[in-house]
Amino acid sequence: MAFAPSTLVERRREQMFPQLTPAQVEAARRFGGTPRRFGPGELIVSFGEVAAPAWLVLSGYLEVIRKDALGNRDVITRHLPGMMAGELSQLAGGPSFVEGRASPEGCEVMPFDGAHLRALIVGQAEVGEVLMRAFILRRVALIESGAGTVLIGKSDSVDSMRLQGFLRRNGIPHTVLDPAVAEQVEVQAKYEGYISRQRAEVERRKDAEGARLPADGVGVAADIHAPRRR
Numbered sequence: 001m002a003f004a005p006s007t008l009v010e011r012r013r014e015q016m017f018p019q020l021t022p023a024q025v026e027a028a029r030r031f032g033g034t035p036r037r038f039g040p041g042e043l044i045v046s047f048g049e050v051a052a053p054a055w056l057v058l059s060g061y062l063e064v065i066r067k068d069a070l071g072n073r074d075v076i077t078r079h080l081p082g083m084m085a086g087e088l089s090q091l092a093g094g095p096s097f098v099e100g101r102a103s104p105e106g107c108e109v110m111p112f113d114g115a116h117l118r119a120l121i122v123g124q125a126e127v128g129e130v131l132m133r134a135f136i137l138r139r140v141a142l143i144e145s146g147a148g149t150v151l152i153g154k155s156d157s158v159d160s161m162r163l164q165g166f167l168r169r170n171g172i173p174h175t176v177l178d179p180a181v182a183e184q185v186e187v188q189a190k191y192e193g194y195i196s197r198q199r200a201e202v203e204r205r206k207d208a209e210g211a212r213l214p215a216d217g218v219g220v221a222a223d224i225h226a227p228r229r230r
Helices: 007-011 022-029 088-092 114-123 125-145 158-169 179-190 192-205
Strands: 036-038 043-045 054-067 073-079 099-112 149-152 174-177
Touching: 007 125, 022 054, 022 125, 043 054, 088 114, 088 125, 099 114, 114 125, 149 158
Parallel strands: 149 174
Antiparallel strands: 036 099, 043 099, 054 073, 054 099
8 A cells, every 4th residue: 555646745845844044943932842852763753642742943854754554654754954843733732643753863853832833823923824834735735645544444335435524524634444455454463473484484495405395295304404324
């Protein structure tokens, strides 16, 4: 299962991921919390985290990642200094539909919880307009790409269509996963370790030569490396 392409990202990238000017950053900092330093690749925002703050990048960069129903991961963007990571969930205190991680060199970021983010948008009209436009466009792009909530069921069934309608009306990103595919994913996740070990064993045995089972199919093939009797 691959992500559905979102043409919005390419058409309106500058509006979706704006970089504030130094003056706008200074104005925004008055509304933020205490800056934090995250180490290389450290998790900043986890999938499904409720009421996660928005983060203003001060140094380094913050990588934003989405994940589909099969666990495939895809980098959406990298927020550079002067950019703010977040979308409508940060304003409403909802769950996060993406993951955020620090760059390989780490990053310094400033948190804005829901109340302080709303205060920034109201108190700094110029910055607020830029951020609101970006947050709305990011949510639309998530909906287009099928990120977020996973519905397991036939896409054309009555119950599934009812749930899809509810999610669409509330602007919640989602995708529909066929039950057969969902079962395959569950089995793969459950037996992932066993399957990996079996694959490794097959690779190890590829170099073996001349080992055969007895004609009746019973017993164990002789070790081809064992010394032969003369």
